[in-house]
Amino acid sequence: MPNPDPPLATTPDHIEQTLHSVAQLRADHHGRAPWMQRMLDRVTGHMASTRCLAIVTGVVIAWITVNLTIDVQGGVPFDPPPFVWLASAMALVAFYVVLLIFAAQKREDQLAQHRELLIMELAIVSEQKIAKIIQLLEEARRDNPMIKNRSDAEAEAMAQPADPQTVLGAITEAHAAAPAGSA
Secondary structure, eight states, rough: OOSSSSSOOOHHHHHHHHHHHHHHHHHHHHTTSSSHHHHHHHHHHHHTSSHHHHHHHHHHHHHHHHHHHHHHHTTOOOOOOTHHHHHHHHHHHHHHHHHHHHHHHHHHHHHHHHHHHHHHHHHHHHHHHHHHHHHHHHHHHHHHHHSOOOOOOHHHHHOOOOOHHHHHHHHHHHHSSSOTTTT
């Protein structure tokens, strides 16, 4: 009986290298983080879990329930309605959560900026390589006696590597000239 499952495709080496490089970039970024930043990342990760949400919800419900139960039984609740101490505690926790989020976001923004610069550098290098390939193809076409020699203005223009500053200037001008509200 033949095997109905097709063989698993192996990932080509160049893709494995790319995946490894991207993983290494992230690992290096997090490895260079000071211990305090790594601790903040762990705390923020735990606070973003459903378990933390359930614990906070349980504490709030228990706080309110205990205070209302004490009040109904005629005792003096430690935080009677409208639960000023609970509101103050929640405000303080919210303040710290905001600080944690800002700290974590700052670190992630640095990683995003590194990625953005890497992508831009690779795009510029790729554009230069493509221009060189077009130059070589045009040379091969001109040198080949079996191909009719003709002028291709578009290929000649594409064979010239773009100047990043010129491209940036053109993009800036195009965005400045665009009507407000259009993207």
